[in-house]
Amino acid sequence: MDRPLSLQHYKAGMLLSGAGDALGYRNQLWEYNESGPEIHKELQELGGLKNITAELPDWPVSDDTVLHLATAEGLATGVSQLKPGSEGGYRVAYNPDGTGCGAAMRSMCIGLRYPRPEQLSSLVAVAVETGRMTHPHPTGFLGAVASALFTAYAVQRRPMASWGVGLVMEACPVALEFVKSRGCAVEECVRDWGYFSEKWQWYLDLRGLASGTGPAIWPDQYGPAERDEAYKSFSLSGWAGRSGHDAPMIALDALLGAGSDWEELMSRAGFHGGDSDSTAVIACCCWGLLYGLEGVPQGNHKNLEYRDRLENSAEELYRLSH
Structure with missing residues (x-):
């Protein structure tokens, strides 16, 4: 992690986001399997991760990568130059149920476009406005802020133990001021704002990271079964990773x-x-x-669906951010 960040790291970030998606998805079979131990058993029956070639037709990417790629290509071709809110044509009505992870799962590339500490306000503005096009509840669109922020922190080589504190103490207040400044559903957003930060503070306390320094504190046993239960405790309604706050948390x-x-x-x-x-x-x-492609089995990414587009968008985002 002490090596300077290169174009190859940008490419690895975009490419492995798609690979992780395809592997975790397994053409819907694992996305909707509610048992971590069962998934691990099936993984061993397949010969382990090193034996999987993530390619069509059995290992497509999901909508997560399709939407992430669309966001990345939009940022690379100038959508970020639009003035959010000036016409209001893309606004959606406030929805108290708009808490899902759909904004979080597609926003990592925003941190690649605005990776520097002094670009935090731009990162937050783009993440909030693109996030609430579909997820107007703070728990939903703040997930976009979290995903974008964490990739920016990875580019910055910021110590990982401080990422959560940075989200709660630095980015969330900037986001709140931005939302107030836009004048859209301010009352509803302020009313529903607290859950995201409070749940993240709970997590930081749980892991001993509230001061922004590590190391993280782990349970004595934290295998697949224990993680299933822990991840449910992170969640809004029992479906781990389903919401904007807990997908980046996991x-x-x-x-x-x-x-x-x-x-x-x-x-x-x-x-x-x-x-x-x-x-x-x-x-x-x-x-x-952080780590590039080192230690990743070639089969996990070599023939991945949309590989070329993922790498091309990484090149454009790298160029724009430098």
């Missing part, structure tokens, strides 16, 4: 626990009884930015 939990071990990252972020592709797509993007 991703960060996996990154903290896995270090530079790709198989361990996928075990934690991609093979669990929740929304496994959505947590993997976030975690694996950050992991690729």
